Amino acid sequence: MTDQSSDPLVIFTPSGKRGHFPTGTPILTAARQLGVDLDSVCGGRGICSKCQITPSYGEFSKHGVTVRDDALSDWNAVEQRYDDKRGLPKGRRLGCQATVQGDVVIDVPPESQVHRQVVRKAAAARDIIMDPATHLYFVEVDQPDMHEPTGDLERLERALREQWQIDAISADLSLLARLQEVLRKGNWTVTVALHQSHRDETPRLLEIWPGLTEDRIYGLAIDLGSTTIAAHLCDLRNGEVKLSSGVMNPQIRFGEDLMSRVSYAMMNPGGEAEMTQAVRTALNALTDSITTEAEIRPNQILETVFVCNPVMHHLLLGLNPVELGQAPFALVTSEAMSLPARDLDLTAMNPNAQVYLLPCIAGHVGADAAAVTLAEAPDKSEDLVLVVDVGTNAEIQLGNKSRVLACSSPTGPAFEGAQISSGQRAAPGAIERIEINPETKEPRFRVIGSDLWSDEEGFDLAIATTGITGICGSGIIEAVAEMRMAGLLDSRGLIGSAEQTGTPRSVPEGRTHAYLIHDASAEGGPKIMVTQGDIRAIQLAKSALYAGARLLMDEMGVDKVDRVVLAGAFGAHISTKHAMVLGMIPDAPLDKVTSAGNAAGTGARIALCNVGARREIETTVRKITKVETAIEPKFQEHFVNANAIPHATDPFPELAKVVTLPDLDFNTGGGGAGGGRRRRRRG
């Protein structure tokens, strides 16, 4: 195979790999010998069509070859049959059928590569290269012979050894129970799905089909949050997200936040089992709706990756979370876990599906944070990055390639629209964007389901079906920040009266005031407003978030960060500008504050599609320094100090108008006094 050989030269693109091969060598064989990434499920039998290649003809001065028209063997009967039956794109050949006849340049199209790259947005912090734990293999199995009485499983293993160099497999009883029937139905040919997450692990049989299956196989990447459960159905061949879906976490009825669920388990014997059952039932219902909508059979789901916080992690696994409710917050186990779906009663997918849970970082920093680490890779960052994943708890990471710190901060569910008077989860009808004119104090907004603003023509028609139903998490953040910028709110978070603000939208609400965004009560619709209680809930949440970030900065010994990444279920929708006005995050240049969307979900997808990423994150989490907010006195200090809604600072020249409002101080008793009282209190 040196260049001196008289054998024809075969050059593969895009890899650039090249070698000399005897005339008559199938292209698939040449590819395998050179380590070129060319797929095949049937092992070169011309029936799976996964090894499609595109030969190029003509002169290639770059490669120093001229490819003649007869550089490959003639189009053969196998290719013709396949083309007749399923159609081969023009110019394509089957790599297992076309043989080398002369110097040739062969292009391997992306869909014929096993380790193809998953197409993602340009903004993605990392590429996903397909290298899933589960692959399909087609094999021809010897028939039983009385004179050499091996079991059907042993003959299947022999076939895998001879045809795929796979040494031995393990198989669950439920598959063994079907093995004989499937082998005979496929006339001694079968397709098997094998799962292997380590090189030194015995591959596990997950599913078996008679003959060459046309079934695609799928995996679920599930972000199991305290409030919502989001799942992506991914094609395990190319990583494509076929469908995404979500449901509320039914455990909410046992407690809105994590600590109230832990309390429920403490107070009610068997309470943890109730919650485990509730979440598993919801997962089954979600999976069921996904398979129905995607029109696939449950058995086609062969993998599931979960990311979740430690409490959800324990409740999913059926482990009592009570130790997580009290110092020292001991996890039962912090390591990554692999187990079959049946062990978690996940009955709406293949019972042999392999479930992978990312490792937990600490008792308060879970597998969801590990998934964010995987997706956003602070451990690989050159500059100092603050990664904030906002959910019912905020997981915060600060670091760069030399060191990463992590903590969790109890923000509560306010950022998800819960515990907010007009709050709701992000669904059609929810206000997600809002602007308040600082002069007129009048709002304009957009609701999920329409791109139009409320003051644009056609808005009413556009929202006719959904209506305006409430405010979601990103909406409430914008609303509070806009209220502050419009002078409706003082720095301590008090809403001014109509007299103080000069707008009738400031309406009395008990002993405090509220800001009325939208009133459809005349038509029997909702009255959507931001109350003083809502402001307080957001203040608590943002203070917790800010204090956590500050704590990590103290630990790191820095006063500022180079960039900020906002992640979270609503991360894609959060307005970075408003988040900074609100003081959710430490100051950073606005163009250095980016939104990463659901980074935990992305991390789950990465772990689903690339088995090496699992090993990587298992190693990475061990190197992360965990900071426990609950026992750091400084956290309380930062928390108290962060309560105010800060004034605009230099990085935001466009907010200069806010700078004119520092003295605004609404007190229920009148302007100005509150500030004085506060100073007295602390004096």
Added chain:
Amino acid sequence: MTDQSSDPLVIFTPSGKRGHFPTGTPILTAARQLGVDLDSVCGGRGICSKCQITPSYGEFSKHGVTVRDDALSDWNAVEQRYDDKRGLPKGRRLGCQATVQGDVVIDVPPESQVHRQVVRKAAAARDIIMDPATHLYFVEVDQPDMHEPTGDLERLERALREQWQIDAISADLSLLARLQEVLRKGNWTVTVALHQSHRDETPRLLEIWPGLTEDRIYGLAIDLGSTTIAAHLCDLRNGEVKLSSGVMNPQIRFGEDLMSRVSYAMMNPGGEAEMTQAVRTALNALTDSITTEAEIRPNQILETVFVCNPVMHHLLLGLNPVELGQAPFALVTSEAMSLPARDLDLTAMNPNAQVYLLPCIAGHVGADAAAVTLAEAPDKSEDLVLVVDVGTNAEIQLGNKSRVLACSSPTGPAFEGAQISSGQRAAPGAIERIEINPETKEPRFRVIGSDLWSDEEGFDLAIATTGITGICGSGIIEAVAEMRMAGLLDSRGLIGSAEQTGTPRSVPEGRTHAYLIHDASAEGGPKIMVTQGDIRAIQLAKSALYAGARLLMDEMGVDKVDRVVLAGAFGAHISTKHAMVLGMIPDAPLDKVTSAGNAAGTGARIALCNVGARREIETTVRKITKVETAIEPKFQEHFVNANAIPHATDPFPELAKVVTLPDLDFNTGGGGAGGGRRRRRRG
């Protein structure tokens, strides 16, 4: 540690291992460094007392040392406390407490050895050396620390690594769910049971106890036969059989023999599941009765080894056995299997108990035959040995260290007392031995439960509670052989009439005759006799057995064997002399025919107690040549030829009187004619 050292010399007996150790070295430490087999569960903390040793004092000219009274450190407080609490035998010290002070000779008593030998009868073909897959380890686990947030499991693993050099473990969710509570209950000390069947396998956590447990751990060795299920409860520390128990296999209601059960599965959709459920229920009931009788908790049973024929193997595992009912008799899997008890719904033992099934040799030669191979080791025999395991099927092996052949022969359940008019299983009240006086034709017999013969004084009193209820397998074999020797039966197996035999015990039974052994009908008791149908059943069974053995001899190219080993559930009770009169087995010198008792059960015990034996048999079965009786025309030929009950031959001078009976030929129509008719038929 050379003999030139000035450090004291420590000599261990019985191993003879010796070395020099600095003054102050604990004896346990010295033993470990020398590789002396000295047990310890607590790792040298002076609480488990497993490392008891006996120092010797005085002059040992053989070893060239004189041991002074102060060769070991003084009896210390730890030993005193242990002695007060539980008592140390006189002369014993704790190896972890007593330290070297001078030259010393230390005896390690058998009960302090991990790999002690299990005490067995002298006749046993092989020793059982304790080396079970499951061991107990006591560990002290670090408490959780917020500043180093590892899970409890990871800290347990760290403790095992540091205190026992065990790298990592795997644990089922059900154990993880209990881990935190047990760790805290034991004040951060626990005893764990770890299972490891290969050196390169990750040890599996099977059970966990707070502190140092006093629980013993057990394993079940189960011989799962078509007719009966026999179980031995073995102490996993010393291999002692604490209890043996058995029940009938409830699958009998689906068919007496294996093929009728396979037919049941063929004819009835879901029939195999019914049978699986039936046998698992029986196993649970049996296990339940064993734990109750042995006064242990179900959780203490941590291992189970099954030996069984291929059909029972599949039905136990929930695999459809229909392929085993037709050529080519393909097994689902022939390899050995390991799986948790819960996968087989074995709910009366620890759900994490590890179940091991020996490999099957072929579609008709199962894990029970493999167990016989393990126990009787034909593959290690210098001379040519025929090993016959008699059950509802007979598994026959023929071989020596250069080659072993195996086959299975369908004897039916007659040898187990089933399908015999007065037959019953071997239980108190059953006739197990019988002699018939050739002159008077009068029988004398013994029943299970008494050592007296029926004509001895006190017999009636001895059997007063049990009564005489029927004939068991060994009894019917003796009865038929004795009838032949007493001239009550001709060579074709016909029972003579009272006129022909000269005894009123020959009674009419339809168109044939029966021999009356015992008649208690006057007192409302049973009439125990051997009918012509019984003779036919025994003839069929023994012909099948003989034909199988002959087939293997043909394959091996031999006309005789050096020795014969009779095994089987009733192997211990079978009279070798009578078996040879009957023609069950090929001729061999009578002193070379031995009974091995329940060799399959013994093989199960060996596999339970010694994990190396599992690897050994897995390798051995692959080398055995399987012979399929069902497709060998010669088998039919041998079978037909073996139907007669042969005349006595030279090896049995004591049967010379039988030689006077060659012409005995009872025909229903009269003496002599039958033989003639038979000759005509075959002519």
